[in-house]
Amino acid sequence: MTTKHADFEAASMSELMMQVYEHAYREGWTDGLPIIPPTPELVSQFIAASGRAPDELIAILPPRKGRATVEVIAVNAVMAGCRPEYMPVVIAAVDAVADPAFPLELMQITTNPMTPLLLINGPVRKALEINDSTGCLGPGWRANATIGRALRLVLNNVGGAVPVTYSKSTFGSPLRYSFICGENEEENPWTPYHVDAGFERNDSTVTAFKASSFLNISGGEGVGPEEILRHIATNMPPMYAAGDGALLVLGIDRARALHDAGLSKQDIQQRLWELARVPISHVAANFARTQRESGLGDAETIWRTRSPDEIRIVVAGGPGPQDLYIAAGMPQTRKVVMPKAAS
Amino acid sequence: MPTVMVATDTFVEFARRMAATQGCRNIAIAVTRNPLRALDAETVKARAQDMMKTIVEGLTTGGGKR
Numbered sequence: 001m002t003t004k005h006a007d008f009e010a011a012s013m014s015e016l017m018m019q020v021y022e023h024a025y026r027e028g029w030t031d032g033l034p035i036i037p038p039t040p041e042l043v044s045q046f047i048a049a050s051g052r053a054p055d056e057l058i059a060i061l062p063p064r065k066g067r068a069t070v071e072v073i074a075v076n077a078v079m080a081g082c083r084p085e086y087m088p089v090v091i092a093a094v095d096a097v098a099d100p101a102f103p104l105e106l107m108q109i110t111t112n113p114m115t116p117l118l119l120i121n122g123p124v125r126k127a128l129e130i131n132d133s134t135g136c137l138g139p140g141w142r143a144n145a146t147i148g149r150a151l152r153l154v155l156n157n158v159g160g161a162v163p164v165t166y167s168k169s170t171f172g173s174p175l176r177y178s179f180i181c182g183e184n185e186e187e188n189p190w191t192p193y194h195v196d197a198g199f200e201r202n203d204s205t206v207t208a209f210k211a212s213s214f215l216n217i218s219g220g221e222g223v224g225p226e227e228i229l230r231h232i233a234t235n236m237p238p239m240y241a242a243g244d245g246a247l248l249v250l251g252i253d254r255a256r257a258l259h260d261a262g263l264s265k266q267d268i269q270q271r272l273w274e275l276a277r278v279p280i281s282h283v284a285a286n287f288a289r290t291q292r293e294s295g296l297g298d299a300e301t302i303w304r305t306r307s308p309d310e311i312r313i314v315v316a317g318g319p320g321p322q323d324l325y326i327a328a329g330m331p332q333t334r335k336v337v338m339p340k341a342a343s
Numbered sequence: 344m345p346t347v348m349v350a351t352d353t354f355v356e357f358a359r360r361m362a363a364t365q366g367c368r369n370i371a372i373a374v375t376r377n378p379l380r381a382l383d384a385e386t387v388k389a390r391a392q393d394m395m396k397t398i399v400e401g402l403t404t405g406g407g408k409r
Contacts, residue, residue, distance in 0.1 A: 063361060
């Protein structure tokens with residue numbers, strides 16, 4: 001990403017805003033939505049809020065091998081509508097998706113619409129008002145809307161995942177605008193995700209999952225844990241997993257019901273692993289064969305995941321008879337490093 | 344290392360762009376018709392045979408040099 005400057009003259013503020021938007025769109029810097037102009041003053045504020053040097057290299061992003069420095073990330077965070085204090089989270093997200101174990105190059109170019117899903121844990125959720133409760137994966141919350149968008153703009157503008165040019169996703173996905181929520185740790189009857197991953201409860205973390213779907217399991221069907229899990233499992237079809245794994249986002253009511261019935265997360269993982277299977281007669285023969293060869297089936301059935309621990313469980317959202325299944329796996333977690341003055 | 348890419352006609356430009364980002368601007372590309380996913384084994388073999396001349400030439404005449 002090279003630095004470009006542009007000057008605008010307009011008779012009114014609204015005309016100026018439209019000029020900036022049109023210019024940014026023509027240059028291919030946007031996701032199609034309006035942007036905040038990344039003026040030198042704003043970019044400087046964002047860099048300062050990161051507590052890092054502007055030329056610090058966070059990642060080199062595929063396929064274009066673009067250099068995601070702090071300054072470049074700041075430019076995209078400004079455009080996305082972030083507040084300066086979101087910068088440490090955006091930087092942690094960029095660092096996470098650039099991990100060599102995260103299949104970012106594949107995600108940037110494939111016909112599949114996969115995209116990073118960001119799960120936020122720890123005190124930073126409350127500090128930045130990242131929604132983890134009612135509506136947490138929908139519109140209405142600035143932090144959720146703009147942190148995910150900032151990552152998308154970095155992936156496009158720095159990594160080059162521009163639709164058609166490099167990204168060959170057949171349909172694209174609405175999840176590619178911004179796909180992020182906090183975990184509702186306060187309503188989680190078990191340990192939160194980042195603690196399971198080895199972090200302290202007071203650590204703030206960003207976890208990036210390779211995600212390719214969003215399936216709301218509606219209705220809260222099932223009486224008792226066995227029926228509840230059977231109903232959830234029928235909404236977790238085996239598919240081309242290739243390391244995807246499965247992320248089950250339990251609504252707070254369901255999480256409480258399963259916990260109060262005496263189930264641990266491990267119990268849920270084990271039972272869902274056993275239930276989320278279909279007979280090979282239900283699928284194409286070559287699909288059954290490739291799944292079996294990938295360790296995702298036996299002579300009679302194909303499975304959602306290779307093992308119970310590839311089914312990851314988090315708790316989010318508000319009250320209601322809803323759960324969420326996301327084909328998501330290969331998580332990479334980064335601790336959010338806040339600048340000294342803010343920590 | 345001599346290298347040849349195999350791509351479908353729909354993705355040839357993209358294949359060349361990806362190769363260029365890896366420093367291989369003049370890589371040889373063997374092309375077959377899109378799509379591939381639903382072909383039976385015999386058709387896949389025939390398609391591979393059709394590309395063999397390009398593949399051999401690409402591997403033996405330095406088309407994949409950086």
